[in-house]
Amino acid sequence: MSILKDAKDLLQGAVQGAMGKAVAIAPDSWMPGGEPDPLIAMRHGHVGRPHSRIDGPLKVSGSAPFAAEFPMEGMAYASLVFSPIAKGRILEIDTTSAEAAPGVLAVMTYVNAPRISPPPVFLSGAKAAGGDDLPVMQEDVVRWNGEPVAVVLAETQEQADHARSLVHIVYEARRALIDFAEAKAAGSRTAVFMGEPLHLEIGDADKALADAPVRIDSSYSTPRHNHNAIELHAVTAAWEGDTLRIHDASQLVAHTAWSIAQMFGIDEKQVVITSPFVGGGFGGKCLWQHQVLASMAAKLAGRPVRLVLSREGVYRIVGGRSPTEQRVALGADREGRLKALVHSGTTAKTASNMMAEPFIVATKSAYASETFKLDVRAVELDMLANTFMRAPGEAVGTFALESAMDELAEALGIDPIELRMRNEPEKDPTSGLPFSSRNVTEAWRAGAQRFGWDRRDLVPRMVRDGEWLVGMGCATGTYPYYRMPGGAARITITSGGHATVDIAAHEMGMGTATAQTQVAADRLGLAMDEVTFRYGDSTLPGVVLAGGSQQTASIGAAVSAAHGALVKELLKIAGNDSPLAGLKPDEVASRDGGLCKRDEPERHETYVSILGRARQASVSVEAEAPMPLETQHWSMHSHAAMFCEVRVNTVTGEPRVSRFLGSFDCGRILNPKTATSQFRGGIIMGLGLALMEETQFDERKGRVMNPSLSEYHVPVHMDVPEIDVIWTDIPDPHTPMGARGIGEIGITGTAAAVANAIYNATGRRVRDLPITLDKLL
Amino acid sequence: MTITVNGAAVSLPNDPRVSLLDLLREDLHLPGTKKGCNQGACGACTVLVDGERILSCLALAVQFEGRSVTTIEGLGMPGALHPLQAAFVEHDGFQCGYCTPGQICSAIGMAEEIRRGVPSHVTSDLSSETIALSRDELRERMSGNLCRCGAHNGIIDAIAETFAPKTALAEAAE
Structure with a gap:
């Protein structure tokens, strides 16, 4: 079944690949971004200013409504029962006691659940959103330890939670494949990601490695991780006639509406998903069973349902990052120029999803090596489907690659930054495409100077402060520029001169509403308070994923297209009495509350005047963004140079990060205040990745053993030093607004920078995350 | 009741x-x-x-x-925010905003604990009657409030700005 999914994915990839070759050789001017976005040249607008969040007062006063906070008339509360076995059958379910408990309205199991289709799994179609493609409470079959097997509905949460304990289920357990080593021994196969096999060979890397005068060859491992957004996954769902209304916490509202409609066999317009605020996502707030179970239960009971997962419930039914075992082998000449770059290994997925942790992706464009051998193999386990978590692939892949670069630098006796500079490629080393904009050298230079890198001792274990050993490390961070198809937006301008931009996008804390209001204000020639940015509603235009660090580009391209359509429409409305009469759309720009001739700004008419003369209350246009061909024409990536200082206690082994600097090259920064928070947020999650985070998985039972925020450790205030952040602010000439993604890059490179600093402090190289104190004693 | x-x-x-x-x-x-x-x-x-x-x-x-x-x-509510709420907005002491109400309530309670001279794990001089409102004190005392977006720096900045001057004034008065 999974092989079929891979085959379908590969076929799509092959079609894209064939088209990609044509796109690669086409002239620049045919591409989206072939001409720089006019906003790049506009240096004195709203873009680039550190505006405080426009939704800030709502959030700090607790007035921003999250998914579990929409009251509904007659609402029932749900509580879930999770399977304690990894694989098997339900032999018997006794719900009598639960149903008789006070306040209980219904107990839903596979026996009485409404019949629906399985979810379309993410990446299987343009709007597919499912974390897996398994049936939801339709059969007596159990497929992972933690799968929901019953939903109790009651008048209050307390009643539902109590009645849940009264559901009696007898299981027949079957042998499950949950042990990573056992699965590897049984055989793995080449992983596939977004239509491409995760395998690439250029030249004979094995021979080049064997022949290289200097080489290192190391193995690294990273554990499972969970997103752990502080907001619990929650949903309030109601059927209003034939329409299903869901208040969700979502980073893909349009995908979710379509996918749930497929499952219930109804039109996608009959499913309305709203998600105005999301309490953290990081890849985890997508379509899992809770939205579907709440919708089914609402149908069964004929009442609106609120389902808030317990923290344990989030671990049981929302997938996280998969474990990886990686090998990096580097061969170089004595000057440090790479002759061979081998990055391979194995990760775990399930047969029910299309997501293999693609840990080689960053390696594809990182360094100019003469030969490459990159390979990800996957095994399929009987577990909850793994999924995307902040910088899937890059977060853990850069830990291995950038630790290895540090090891090579030491083997060569070269400064690790200098080693990276010597291997800086002029074009993409594996695709051969030109870079759209790559200023890694500038990021390293500025970062090294600010961090005081020249104070670092090349020899480990040389700096001591009392009982603490002190060290510095660095690593490269990188994340691709993506822009996914499906972006569309609507712009409406009223006769009063107020603009509304509508797009089914998301605000999970990235500052979307604020930054996009700045962009729209500049694009339309209006003040910030003359623009309303509406988002987080599946009935708005566009299929926009808040993921892959692509939302800003996706919105930017869609609003730019809508602006083009708006200019055309306004010129039509303006007619022959306007100073704009006779101008073609591409001769016209927005400025000072209206339109003007691009090179003759005084030839101008305001929106108010145009609409007033036409006696029109408003004008509204909708347009789709062009296909994202630019990503096949240029090699497009955000870049970073990460610097870390650690202190390791010689008595306890305790590692503490004392200083951190991220020096970024991510195109133009739209809002320095919110961008700083994005960068810091990624880095801090990277500190967790480096030092403490691990989802502990019982390889005998297939059960997550630390499903709580007490036992899964995330960085707390005391773990977080002041994180310094700088950037080049060099616009990318080929992206909307000149910006590239900033949401995920912060977590890339960070773990390696910490590990390399720990090596510099202690002389101990830890290749197995997280680097807990027991590994340093 | x-x-x-x-x-x-x-x-x-x-x-x-x-x-x-x-x-x-x-x-x-x-x-x-x-x-x-x-x-x-x-x-x-x-x-x-x-x-x-x-x-x-x-x-x-x-x-x-x-x-x-x-x-x-x-x-406080939009239009009439508590000074600490306003400082959170100014210093970007949040991203998604979900942990924010807890951070703010916690910080107000914490400032009062410091004012009363309640020591913490990082307080170096337990006999001192006044506790300096250092970043380490703030970080230690706020560590029970998790933030997954990583707004820690902004949170501490906002708390320091809101409470540090008052404490300094109080110390000066003593």
């Missing part, structure tokens, strides 16, 4: 299992207090009871008869 919430007397629930958090969120429709774990691990549900910070998810509502609870809604 009543409890005072943001200055208004309200009835306690009949069901003794109802936590103070669920009373606020579900019965009183004050969802500003957040549920992040419901087991005392994340701090998102922090409220002030008679001026002291507590985790409302670990508190049964019926235990708080006659007590006075202040939630984020009671501190």
